[in-house]
Structures are given as structure tokens and as C-alpha cells.
Amino acid sequence: MTETTLTTPTLESKKIEQLYTLKDREPREVLQFIKKHSFLIPLLLEAPQKIHQFFPNAPLILAIHIDPESSSEEDEELVLRIKTDMDPEESIDVLEELDDAWWLKASSISRGKMFINLQ
DSSP states (O other), rough: OOOHHHHSOOOOHHHOOOOOEEEOOOOOHHHHHHHHHHGGGHHHHHHHHHHHHHSSOOOOOEEEETTTTOOOOOOOOEEEEEEEOOOOHHHHHHHHHIIIIIIIGGGGGGSSSSEEEOO
């Protein structure tokens, strides 16, 4: 893949940039990760609707997570952070409801390359 291919916006990447805030390194690296693991795209396009049923209007953030004990780039994961101002105990309960209603089944599509967390 050439640098031009990686930086040319696609319809999916434009939509993802509209739905999420891209954090951590450079947003371009998050988009490159998504392109490399394109099986995540349907999940990323579906997730906001599902999440906002439980966390209305919560900002959604995408970032790359690297296990500090890992020495392999293959261990990178995409983390979808839900920014909430709910009481911490309540937000954990609501996240468990989201897991039960959608994420536990949908997460198999992520092939271990994505997880959801609270911020």
C-alpha cells in the first residue's frame, strides 16, 4: 500500500470521522488501523446507534490501545471509549446492559481487535 492510498479518504473513513473523535497518536494512524482490519467497519458504523440507546448523546472516541507488556504491533487493539458523566457505578451497570443487549454477540466480529470502555 502506498502512502497515497492510506491517506485518501474513503466513504467509510469519512463516516467514521463524523461519528467518532479520533485520539491517541495521529487520527491517521487510527484510520490506518481500521483499514488494516476492515472487518471492524460494520461494527464501527453500527455501534453509535446501539451505544446511544444506553448512553444518549455520549461522545465516542476511538484510540489505539497497546499492551505495555507487548513487544508486537500485532497486539494493538482499537478501543471505543464512551465519554460519560454518569455516576461511575451507574455507568458500569449501563455498560453491562449494553454488553448483554448487543456487544457480547457483536464482539465476535471484532476478532479480538476492538473493545469498548468508559472514559
